[in-house]
Amino acid sequence: MSEKSLRLEILEKIFQLATAGFGLVAALAWNDAIQEMFKEIFGTQSTILAKFIYALLITVLVVLITYKMGNVVNRLKEQISQVNSKDNDQGL
Numbered sequence: 001m002s003e004k005s006l007r008l009e010i011l012e013k014i015f016q017l018a019t020a021g022f023g024l025v026a027a028l029a030w031n032d033a034i035q036e037m038f039k040e041i042f043g044t045q046s047t048i049l050a051k052f053i054y055a056l057l058i059t060v061l062v063v064l065i066t067y068k069m070g071n072v073v074n075r076l077k078e079q080i081s082q083v084n085s086k087d088n089d090q091g092l
Contacts, residue, residue, distance in 0.1 A: 034058070
């Protein structure tokens with residue numbers, strides 16, 4: 001592996017880690033905002049029921065978003081695959 005390849009790989013990993021870190025910060029901010037919204041709805045006495053409702057709603061939301069994103073990615077992969085197979089059929 002050349003020095004340039006190693007540097008590029010290190011930079012890519014740093015970028016991935018930074019992106020993941022920023023994603024975590026955003027997730028924590030949303031978590032805090034949603035928890036405050038639940039406090040407004042259920043009052044300052046957060047019961048265990050309110051916490052379970054919060055956890056259930058967040059879980060359902062995350063599953064739905066992940067499912068939809070997976071569908072989009074799969075459709076894009078299929079489109080790319082079709083374009084590549086057409087290019088190969090045409091000898092490109």
